[in-house]
Amino acid sequence: MQNILQHFQLGELNSGVSTGNSWLHSNGEKIVSSSPVDGKVIGTVQAADRAAYDAAISSAQKAYPIWKAIPAPRRGEIVRQIGEGLRKNKEALGKLVSYEMGKSLQEGYGEVQEMIDICDFAVGLSRQLHGLTMHSERPGHRMYEQYHPLGIVGIISAFNFPVAVWSWNSMLAWVCGDVCVWKPSEKTPLTAIACQRITAEVFAANDVPEGVSCLVIGNRDAGEWMAADERVPLVSATGSTRMGKSVAAVVAGRLGKSLLELGGNNAIIITENADLDMSLIGAVFGAVGTAGQRCTTTRRLIIHESVYDAFKDKLVSAYKQLRIGDPLDQHNHVGPLIDQDAVKAYLASIEAVKAEGGKFVVEGGVLSGAGYESGCYVKPCIAEVENHYKIVQHETFAPILYLIKYSTLDQAIALQNGVPQGLSSAIMTLNLREAEQFLSNAGSDCGIANVNIGTSGAEIGGAFGGEKETGGGRESGSDAWKAYMRRQTNTINYSTKLPLAQGIKFDF
Numbered sequence: 001m002q003n004i005l006q007h008f009q010l011g012e013l014n015s016g017v018s019t020g021n022s023w024l025h026s027n028g029e030k031i032v033s034s035s036p037v038d039g040k041v042i043g044t045v046q047a048a049d050r051a052a053y054d055a056a057i058s059s060a061q062k063a064y065p066i067w068k069a070i071p072a073p074r075r076g077e078i079v080r081q082i083g084e085g086l087r088k089n090k091e092a093l094g095k096l097v098s099y100e101m102g103k104s105l106q107e108g109y110g111e112v113q114e115m116i117d118i119c120d121f122a123v124g125l126s127r128q129l130h131g132l133t134m135h136s137e138r139p140g141h142r143m144y145e146q147y148h149p150l151g152i153v154g155i156i157s158a159f160n161f162p163v164a165v166w167s168w169n170s171m172l173a174w175v176c177g178d179v180c181v182w183k184p185s186e187k188t189p190l191t192a193i194a195c196q197r198i199t200a201e202v203f204a205a206n207d208v209p210e211g212v213s214c215l216v217i218g219n220r221d222a223g224e225w226m227a228a229d230e231r232v233p234l235v236s237a238t239g240s241t242r243m244g245k246s247v248a249a250v251v252a253g254r255l256g257k258s259l260l261e262l263g264g265n266n267a268i269i270i271t272e273n274a275d276l277d278m279s280l281i282g283a284v285f286g287a288v289g290t291a292g293q294r295c296t297t298t299r300r301l302i303i304h305e306s307v308y309d310a311f312k313d314k315l316v317s318a319y320k321q322l323r324i325g326d327p328l329d330q331h332n333h334v335g336p337l338i339d340q341d342a343v344k345a346y347l348a349s350i351e352a353v354k355a356e357g358g359k360f361v362v363e364g365g366v367l368s369g370a371g372y373e374s375g376c377y378v379k380p381c382i383a384e385v386e387n388h389y390k391i392v393q394h395e396t397f398a399p400i401l402y403l404i405k406y407s408t409l410d411q412a413i414a415l416q417n418g419v420p421q422g423l424s425s426a427i428m429t430l431n432l433r434e435a436e437q438f439l440s441n442a443g444s445d446c447g448i449a450n451v452n453i454g455t456s457g458a459e460i461g462g463a464f465g466g467e468k469e470t471g472g473g474r475e476s477g478s479d480a481w482k483a484y485m486r487r488q489t490n491t492i493n494y495s496t497k498l499p500l501a502q503g504i505k506f507d508f
């Protein structure tokens, strides 16, 4: 790990505020990054104070007119080079993500791959930021719409995808002509610094001024400054519903725009017509991958009564084979939770399940002893519950899987939708009627609805996000880019008269 830290010029104490290649002085408190893998301190970061935050925003403000004047395809070319930078650094960055966040090495690499993919997507997009043309109701008139950049995009990201979610936002925002100020999770500050170094090098090589890519590492207050800051027209926030509600309220209070990607409570419906072997892979990866810390993690399995017992047995034997341990060792399936607070929340949820009457078929618990010194390794567990339990209605960011039995598909869909969150959902069935009902407007109410794959692992090409308490925002693919631009309707009169719309006569 030492050579990776050196590679990204990470020292013992690092500045947490940057405008590109410049790293600013700040008197903010020190944030210690320790690895959940082995509990060791990786490095320390000096958090942003208000003055350093303001300096970063001023730098972004200065850079904006210069950046937006560069044609979009040229901005796309610069983003292409960032993708190349990420390709070169995939191994080092993937390892650092795995070590600082605790996800498996495969998933660390996968996360960097997701960043590379969004760069490629953004390059193509840079020539496709198109609006529509309409037929005017007036003779000699032309009407069309175009998209202009917004200005500064504030990005608040979470620890679980410490770098990919930033890239979904920033790569699109950059081709759209915006400049970005990123507040990463204070739990994963070093991966953010590594990304900033990769990006800043590319911007500098292209004579792009400081300020197009700013980094503001800080605690909650830095996010609050951003939410309240009128200089930031769009705040894109990923994290808990509690955080999202407070960001949304503050941003709405100044009539700014927010793009929210918040909690999920994702279910897979396993019908009597499911391929149970395929369902098992989808369910187990969905529930224990990233130690249950994806917003798309499978939290609930809604299983038809006719296959319930058989599927439960399969799950229990699959869970027995799970290897929990160092995520950098590719033999292991499950790494640690992010920190001790997450372990506490996991234990409290297990108690809450029991208190409400849930029955564990695979017991949980914290692992200790050699290899588990960080105290962050927990056993993935499975409980039989009822959907209405308070704890089941709540997203616990840990590998706790709930089993719920159903008899009719209508009932299963009602259970799947019967939670406050609406991010991802899936049905396992080989029956066309069941699949189509699930995808119809009478089916899943989530932003993502899959057939015969699990709830997690969405591709970047689709719009990513969800409904209800998930916040309603869409990031990444499809036309999610529109959130980073302002739409303008233009009507041009090339006739010799000035006819009014709606047939109004105004003679004088």
Ligand code: UN1
Binding pocket: 160, 161, 165, 238, 293, 294, 295, 296, 297, 455, 456, 457, 458, 459
């Ligand atoms: C998140 O957990 O915030 O669909 C994002 C997935 C990943 C992204 C998850 N591509 O699981």
